[in-house]
Amino acid sequence: MAEDRWWNRWQQARRCLVVVITGASTLLPANLVAVAQAAPAAASEGGGCQAVHAGPQLAGSGSRESYFQLTLRPGERQREAVLVANPEAHPCAVTLEAAYGQTAVNSGDTYSVAAENCVETSCWLDGLPTTVTVPAGGRLAVNFDVAVPAGTSSGQHLAGVIARPADAPLAPSASGRDGQVAVAVAARVAIGVAVTVPGPLRPQLEIPSVTLDLNGGTPQLRVRVRNSGNTWEHPAGGARVQVESTTRSFGVRSSTILAGDVAELPLPIEGVQGGRWHTKVLLNYGHDQTAVWEGELNYPTPTQPSAAGGWSSDIARVVTSLPAWVLVSLATLACVVIVLLALLIVMFRRRRAEPRQGQQRPGRRTDPTSGAEPYGRSRVGSAR
Numbered sequence: 023m024a025e026d027r028w029w030n031r032w033q034q035a036r037r038c039l040v041v042v043i044t045g046a047s048t049l050l051p052a053n054l055v056a057v058a059q060a061a062p063a064a065a066s067e068g069g070g071c072q073a074v075h076a077g078p079q080l081a082g083s084g085s086r087e088s089y090f091q092l093t094l095r096p097g098e099r100q101r102e103a104v105l106v107a108n109p110e111a112h113p114c115a116v117t118l119e120a121a122y123g124q125t126a127v128n129s130g131d132t133y134s135v136a137a138e139n140c141v142e143t144s145c146w147l148d149g150l151p152t153t154v155t156v157p158a159g160g161r162l163a164v165n166f167d168v169a170v171p172a173g174t175s176s177g178q179h180l181a182g183v184i185a186r187p188a189d190a191p192l193a194p195s196a197s198g199r200d201g202q203v204a205v206a207v208a209a210r211v212a213i214g215v216a217v218t219v220p221g222p223l224r225p226q227l228e229i230p231s232v233t234l235d236l237n238g239g240t241p242q243l244r245v246r247v248r249n250s251g252n253t254w255e256h257p258a259g260g261a262r263v264q265v266e267s268t269t270r271s272f273g274v275r276s277s278t279i280l281a282g283d284v285a286e287l288p289l290p291i292e293g294v295q296g297g298r299w300h301t302k303v304l305l306n307y308g309h310d311q312t313a314v315w316e317g318e319l320n321y322p323t324p325t326q327p328s329a330a331g332g333w334s335s336d337i338a339r340v341v342t343s344l345p346a347w348v349l350v351s352l353a354t355l356a357c358v359v360i361v362l363l364a365l366l367i368v369m370f371r372r373r374r375a376e377p378r379q380g381q382q383r384p385g386r387r388t389d390p391t392s393g394a395e396p397y398g399r400s401r402v403g404s405a406r
Contacts, residue, residue: 071114075107076185076211079163089214090168096219097172099148103163104183104213108156115155115188118164120147121212123180125249125283129276133182133212143181146170147215153188168215176221177252177281185211225308226251227279229315232261232303234291236322243272243289245303247313249279257305257313261289263321264300276305296323 078090079102090102108114121133122144136144149166156162166183187209228248235242243261260273274289289303303315 071108071110071112071116071187071189072191072209073109074116074185074187074209074211075109076104076116076118076183076213078213079103079105089216091216091218092168093218093220094168094170096170096174099167099169101165101167102215103165104185105161105163106154106156106185107161108158110158112158113155114158115153117153117186117188118150118166119184119186120144120150120166121182121184123182123214123280125278125280125285127286128288129247129279129285131180131214131278131280133184133214135184143179143215143217146179146181146217147183150183168217170217170219174219175252176219177223178254179217179219180254180280181215181217183213183215185213223253224251225253225255225311227255227257227305227307227311227313229303229305229313232301232315232317232319234319234321235288241291241294241322243291243301243303243319245274245287245289245305245315246284247276247279247287247305248284249281251308252281253308254281255279255307257307259303259305259312261291262302262304263291263294264302265295265297270294274305291321293324294321296321 077088080087092100092102094100104118106116106118108116119135120140121135122140122142124132124134126132134141140147146169147166148169152164152166154162154164168181226249228250229245230248231246233244233246235244245261247257249255256276256278258273258275260271263270263272270293272289272291274287276285276287279285298318298320301317301319305313307313
């Protein structure tokens with residue numbers, strides 16, 4: 023029977039399609055997860071202590087600050103403590119080191135540990151470095167002293183305590199494949215020690231230079247900012263570009279710039295007409311204070327987006343960055359799906375072409391109950 027044959031073929035093709043798609047969708051995530059988890063699995067072997075929970079012990083103050091805020095005079099000393107917690111089910115060794123605060127390249131504070139001895143404000147912390155063993159699921163307070171050297175000038179200063187696992191992270195057991203990189207990561211917690219030495223506070227920011235960076239897709243102003251005062255500043259402002267009779271404005275906001283440090287703020291400048299235009303950069307800080315830079319800069323002619331650009335080119339870059347085996351698997355799956363869909367279409371068309379069971383061929387149709395003439399035809403009598 024034609025209809026039964028078609029139905030059986032349809033069921034077989036549908037089962038094949040489900041099996042192929044299910045198998046391929048199961049295979050791809052499994053491989054991807056295997057690659058993504060290869061490094062963590064290798065790094066976690068052996069049950070080492072690679073997690074550190076630490077913060078300032080602020081007994082009785084009720085404060086929830088994540089760093090120490092102290093006010094000390096030159097020559098004054100104060101005892102503080104870092105609270106270290108161990109989330110593991112076995113004892114863990116933790117090392118605490120003295121660090122000095124620095125301003126990151128694009129602003130913001132970072133903490134560095136000197137390879138030998140101490141440097142700058144890290145010398146203010148006595149009792150570090152030290153290594154302690156924290157009991158399983160327990161906590162331990164580690165004491166240290168903050169001592170401000172005699173003759174220290176007034177202002178805001180930054181030191182820090184770095185807490186890290188005493189054991190080095192285990193090296194991955196196998197190297198990455200297909201461009202994948204296997205890494206082992208150990209946690210490192212930085213706790214700031216902010217010290218204010220009483221005396222006059224002098225906020226002072228300067229903009230020594232502004233340059234135009236054309237290396238990226240969008241031109242950027244590189245605004246070099248120097249903090250020549252004795253306070254920490256978070257300047258905000260922007261640039262004004264005078265293009266003929268029109269002024270274009272661009273905003274920028276900075277993170278912390280420590281006293282005595284320098285940062286370079288990136289400020290994207292998009293859509294400015296090509297030419298040499300007067301540029302003015304203003305940064306507000308302190309109490310109604312402003313740092314200003316003015317000069318002439320040569321702006322390039324904005325590039326027009328190509329027809330092949332936009333989101334389609336971004337997708338193409340993502341696809342071409344996938345490993346080769348993923349691309350081959352996706353191409354194979356797509357070919358299988360296309361072939362099965364074509365097979366289903368052919369079977370469907372063949373089924374429509376075959377006459378159904380019990381269906382009469384075209385011709386005269388009679389009413390099966392009355393034996394009358396075909397439906398819809400009237401019989402006109404004629405004399406014979």
